Amino acid sequence: MGGRESRCNWRGLPFTFTLGFLFALAPPIAQSRTLRFVTLLYRHGDRSPVKTYPRDPYQESAWPQGFGQLSQIMIKTFFLTIGVLLSQIRKNLTLATKDSAPHHVKMLMYSAHDTTLAALQTALNVYNGKQPPYASCHIFELYQEDDGNFTVEMFFRNESHKEPYVLLLPDCKQRCPLQQFLQLTEPVISQDWKQECQIISTWNNTELIVTLAVSGSLLFLLIVLLMTVLIRVKSQPLGYSHISNEGEEQP
DSSP: OHHHHHHHHHHHHHHHHHHHHHHHHSOOOOOOOEEEEEEEEEEOSOOSOSOOOTTOSSOGGGSTTOTTOOOHHHHHHHHHHHHHHHHHHHHHHHHTTSTTSOTTOOEEEEEEOHHHHHHHHHHTTOOOSSOOOTTOEEEEEEEEOTTSOEEEEEEEEOOTTSOOEEEOOTTSOSSEEHHHHHHHHGGGSOSOHHHHTTOOOOOOHHHHHHHHHHHHHHHHHHHHHHHHHHHHHHHSOOSOOOOOOTTSOOO
């Protein structure tokens, strides 16, 4: 019995060795693609009317964009200010790639008006020119790919009974590499508010303080002068005074 058990063990040894050798040569099992972080901006609130009175002289034809649509002026007004929001979104996406980032933060939600949502999509050059409907949202999804690199995908959900539409950042594919996403959106980020908004300021803190001090002093002197005049007017006696005539004999 002992010899038979020994022969059986030796017969199975080549198979075991071959199987272990094949596992050693096999490539490592790739990690699955994982969703690391989500940022979404959704619309709330009412903005503009969608219809008018039957006899109103200003019907839909009087509005360049039509009822319920944003004007081009409004879109351009929000274009510069949206850079602050997009800058924060970029920072959050970058932070989520760090191993030291808080892992309990998986999603950030921003509630905004339709103008903000339209301005964001205009800055990203993915705006369709229509007013975002109620509860519509722009979604940023950060993925870690099988090779360890990070990509960003964008979606726009504007209908409840359909899946979100894929948004493609110009000059980038759907799975846009994070570094390329940051590079393409960099021109939208505000670097100098005064220069970009053409705000000319010739005042500094010292000049402002001196101007306020001089103005305050002049105002104080004016108040003192008015009080002095009022006191003198009130101090004069009231009543009649005797005026001598030419023909009146002098004592």
